[in-house]
Amino acid sequence: MAEEELFLEVARKTVGEDYLDVLNHLIKKGTEITDKDLAAEMNLKDNEVRKKLYVLQEYGFVTYRKVRDKETGWYVYYWKANVESLNEIILQRKREVLSKLKMRLEGDSSQIYYVCPNDGYKVDFDAAMEQDFKCPKCGTPFEVYDSDRFNSTLLTMIEKLGNEIENETKLLGNKSS
Ligand SMILES: [Zn+2]
Structure with a gap:
């Protein structure tokens, strides 16, 4: 094993x-x-x-x-x-990685951009607010810019790691009880 x-x-x-x-x-x-x-x-x-x-x-x-x-x-x-102690060490390590990934996701989400679906004009949140969330060029309402490609990879990692931690925590709990 x-x-x-x-x-x-x-x-x-x-x-x-x-x-x-x-x-x-x-x-x-x-x-x-x-x-x-x-x-x-x-x-x-x-x-x-x-x-x-x-x-x-x-x-x-x-x-x-x-x-x-x-x-x-x-x-x-x-x-x-005391093999369980190693499992606990590894699990603790995974929890730390997960919390770092979550922090990165939050940091990334705070950087929201808006885009005009008509001409692709892109602005950050503050600029979009100044324009009442409408494109200054053509007046089309802004849409939230899809920066999900990076986010979805991060989300998949977070989900996978979260499931692993949950399962392993259950396993450890069963072993020690
Ligand atoms: Zn526009």
Whole structure:
């Protein structure tokens, strides 16, 4: 899955190659597991696995849940890959892009032009108002100039991104509930 590859790639760049075996194992596992069981499954020493888990945890790539063992009184740590955190990071990035696109659309819309349908005489909003929205040459009422070609591309991008964000937000909500 591309998402998991991206997650591993981000981890590789952040903590380095040495920690990827543990992280990769947790991703493949898909469920939480104690560090002891993880070490056993990977044929590694307990403290070696624990050391890697703590570093991965520090950077948010894994999370744990601790449960006190009623008999021994010690805490048992259950670990899992925190792939959701990456989804949240990507989603946040998309939200930022969307808000920038919306700002650009608003900026573009504020620049309204009027055109005479008869002879193509084009003026900005202020000039059109001065002429009572009629062409000074022929008296034909102005029409709003269609600058929609740029706008429609922008609108399509905004719509697409908005839908993506909505769907992914729902998905994340379902996962965490
Ligand atoms: Zn005209």
